[in-house]
Amino acid sequence: MTIPFSAALSQIGPDSDVVVTSRVRIARNISGFPFICRASNAVRLEIMRVVKRAVDRPALSSPSDRGLQWIDLQAVPSRERVLLAERHLVSRHFANSEGPRALALSHDEHASVMVNEEDHLRIQYLCAGSRLPDAFAAAFALECGLAETTQFAFHSRWGYLTACPTNVGSGIRLSAMLHLPAVQIMGEVERIKRAARELHLAVRGYYGEGSESAGDFFQFSNQQTLGSSEDALLADFHGNVLPRLISYERDARAAALERHRNRLEDLVFRARANLSAARLLTAATATRDLSRMRLGAVLGMLPINLARLQRLLLQVQPAHLSMVDPRAADGEEVEREVRATFVRQELAQSSTDQE
């Protein structure tokens, strides 16, 4: 299997100074099959057959697209499954679990379907910047295509049925990965988290549920799926919630620039210096310092383009790093050495970047 390089995570989109990615995920289950937690392997294989048939229909592929690639997770080595998780195409749990399960993935890696995760299908559309309406339209186009040959479990009163009650109803989750370094610097993370909870949002770390925030990246998503129409959810999240969160960060940047310019410069220039000098580098330190460089780039302090930094943020993760240099898989010390060497070389090249 050759997985093309993730487009969504290394592109730049609207409001990319704050919004790294937008994501729409739709949970669906096929009528007549038990939920995954109660499904035997035979049932799971049958679900995979049904979904693969739907995925493979030519009608599903747009002309510009080359259809969805089918990846049988059981047939794929652990490293490549981790790679998919690092790209936010599967959950960590899904990558590491067992049993028949698959991922259908578009060539550009924007669209994907996890098969046999918590629900039978988790349809996802992921793209760079603040583009939730586009992601929403694309995800529902895929859902409609799949629904033509597949009957999804639906209850006239509750809506779409899902394994976890929190997803019942529309089964939709809208989310945005935000980069909030200035909110962090100004000590306002707890305040923004509190505000998010009041807006019925979940706040998660870089790798979703249960993960720590790394490099000041935070994922915000709706918690409500029942009782609101999909369109109302989208209108509120994209038109109201997201602009407020973006403003928080931009205001914090302005305040930090005005009141603590030298602290900002100190963080940004030390981060670049550290990454350019290190001989050993953990993923956590690399992520932290690349995050600070990202802030420096959007504030015009560093002449490095954002797309390169986004790509680097991905490439310093363990499975991606061992794609760059297979020795990275030879143990912790070698991994750190390989990471440091790689980052030094990339930053040396970045000196030709024009922002």
Next chain:
Amino acid sequence: MTIPFSAALSQIGPDSDVVVTSRVRIARNISGFPFICRASNAVRLEIMRVVKRAVDRPALSSPSDRGLQWIDLQAVPSRERVLLAERHLVSRHFANSEGPRALALSHDEHASVMVNEEDHLRIQYLCAGSRLPDAFAAAFALECGLAETTQFAFHSRWGYLTACPTNVGSGIRLSAMLHLPAVQIMGEVERIKRAARELHLAVRGYYGEGSESAGDFFQFSNQQTLGSSEDALLADFHGNVLPRLISYERDARAAALERHRNRLEDLVFRARANLSAARLLTAATATRDLSRMRLGAVLGMLPINLARLQRLLLQVQPAHLSMVDPRAADGEEVEREVRATFVRQELAQSSTDQE
């Protein structure tokens, strides 16, 4: 008062890769006066008169020397007293205490006499590198010169009498400031401290008694003053103890280079990068990173000369920094800013150093 730039702390001497400075200190009290803890201000002023008379005698000055400069500590602003403490010419306690007290200081700052510290006189000779026999000879030459006009309190059985019983006898303390970064990296500081205690040595931090070690600098000194001749003390300390301590560090460096070369390089290159990039710098961080650069310099990793680093280690201390730029005294944030700017400029100049 203009204090010339400390020579002892910015020169290089024998075994300077490990031994930063050698110091001999002799405690003496004048016969017929009470110890300082029981002396009135009138008595302390009288002691100062006696010592100043002895210090001012032309016979005391060698032709190459211009005699000892007399500094009345009560007449000197706090910042300059702290400056003297940063140069290890007076104790922090002596700098900050009150009452009539003075420092007699040679032009090159190698020789000095604290008057009215814990004892009436604390005669000191401080020089760069491992030169305890020279320091010993110089300190005793000064002591002899002073004894010509001053009768020191002496007991036929106990030897020289001192305010603290730990100094009774010879009243001499031999000490060496060692730079032990590899011992620190290899996790052997506790082992070397234990070994030092078994050799009846006291181990102290960068600023002597009660201070923390900063930048892996440790001060070792004899604890025994009673029952050994001065010559035997010196022979043991210089000929036996010090070479063993030096070997500890050199062996640790060799082991670290062989087994953890990339960890060493990581520390050294990050330290330089951090100091070259920082916009805000505390004295503690500057000391830590300059110490790592010192290790890099002696291992040939960095083309910067040791004398410049020694001088920088001194100049980043608060009182010295405000000599470089008086704004450093305007508050913590400005001080950090001034320090960062100063260090960046110095390191930019160091690129022309030939080691």
